[in-house]
Amino acid sequence: MSVIQPAPDDRRRVIDESGEVVDGAEVPDLSDDQLVEMYEHLRLARRFDERAVSLQRQGRMGTYPPLSGQEGAQVGSAFALDEEDWIFPSYREHATLEIRGVPLERVLLYWMGTERGSRMPEGANVFTPAVPIATQIPHAVGAAWASTLRDEEDRAFLCYFGDGATSEGDFHEGMNFAGVFDVPAIMFCNNNQWAISVPRERQTASATLAQKATAYGFEGVQVDGMDPLAVYQETRRAVRKAKDPDSVEPKPGAEEIGSARRPTFIEAVQYRFGAHTTADDPSVYRDEDEVERWKELDPIPRMESFLREHGLLDDERIDAIDARIEDRVAEAIETAEAVERPDPEEIFAHVYADMPRRLEEQLAYLERLRANHGDDALLE
Numbered sequence: 001m002s003v004i005q006p007a008p009d010d011r012r013r014v015i016d017e018s019g020e021v022v023d024g025a026e027v028p029d030l031s032d033d034q035l036v037e038m039y040e041h042l043r044l045a046r047r048f049d050e051r052a053v054s055l056q057r058q059g060r061m062g063t064y065p066p067l068s069g070q071e072g073a074q075v076g077s078a079f080a081l082d083e084e085d086w087i088f089p090s091y092r093e094h095a096t097l098e099i100r101g102v103p104l105e106r107v108l109l110y111w112m113g114t115e116r117g118s119r120m121p122e123g124a125n126v127f128t129p130a131v132p133i134a135t136q137i138p139h140a141v142g143a144a145w146a147s148t149l150r151d152e153e154d155r156a157f158l159c160y161f162g163d164g165a166t167s168e169g170d171f172h173e174g175m176n177f178a179g180v181f182d183v184p185a186i187m188f189c190n191n192n193q194w195a196i197s198v199p200r201e202r203q204t205a206s207a208t209l210a211q212k213a214t215a216y217g218f219e220g221v222q223v224d225g226m227d228p229l230a231v232y233q234e235t236r237r238a239v240r241k242a243k244d245p246d247s248v249e250p251k252p253g254a255e256e257i258g259s260a261r262r263p264t265f266i267e268a269v270q271y272r273f274g275a276h277t278t279a280d281d282p283s284v285y286r287d288e289d290e291v292e293r294w295k296e297l298d299p300i301p302r303m304e305s306f307l308r309e310h311g312l313l314d315d316e317r318i319d320a321i322d323a324r325i326e327d328r329v330a331e332a333i334e335t336a337e338a339v340e341r342p343d344p345e346e347i348f349a350h351v352y353a354d355m356p357r358r359l360e361e362q363l364a365y366l367e368r369l370r371a372n373h374g375d376d377a378l379l380e
Contacts, residue, residue, distance in 0.1 A: 039303050080236040112336060209267040
């Protein structure tokens, strides 16, 4: 390892599970209002997740990927971005999308099967969520390289993916390209310990995922993904390095940082409390004791304890936050469910600019089935 880089297995933390600042850590330079706002987004994400799972269980929405447990990584990283930066999400970044300006009802519409849920708001700088594993990584790296070639204003391009994505070829191709061409990309791995039913130790023999960046010639850092302040701190540092490496403060013992490459790989170590998606049964492949151990690191109570300790939060303020959250989530659900459900033909309409012959044939076959049997028979 270069002396100007932290070791990949030196996991960064700011607050521990009880909300206390760990020895030697510095609290990020955020205002009191920003810290409380971050907490509100954590609680909003959790409540939205609970309601979304409930909607799916009631048959009011299709398959949905829960995020509970991963709020700290999503909120902390999103807060670290500048307005002009871009994100390339996978399929679980509901909290990040909301912070970047994507309405909650649009997130719901996406999982209700409506193509309107894929239309990101103008100016949000959010790429369409990717359900296929790791396919968004080359897209993010390519966009970052294009921005550099066009000599546009400084932008960082943050790409989210899970630990399972590190087993895909797209991950390695994207990492290699980022290192060779020094693109302003942040490769953000949500290591939630399980790639559906495959545990982290079966993904790779590497001691950490962060150390994979070393092979591609740039920095990898491991952070406590359930510590939103630590995630913010390391993501903010990566954003500054992506735009101006000379602006990044060196770590203790380092004489300079200017030779550091522009990309950064962040491994956010965390845990998925719920199922991979609502079509999954995690009790088949993991023990409840494991889940309970990780819940002791829940990002929401540890952030709440930190804020209470510093006099920024009390019961009255939390009640007000919860009331706002309930109203926002209820309104999002009402708005999404008021949208007319898509016609089955839309399955074929948005795959290609011009529908190829094979899809025309499939569409014609679907129309014949509907005409002969009716929709009710097909949905049984």
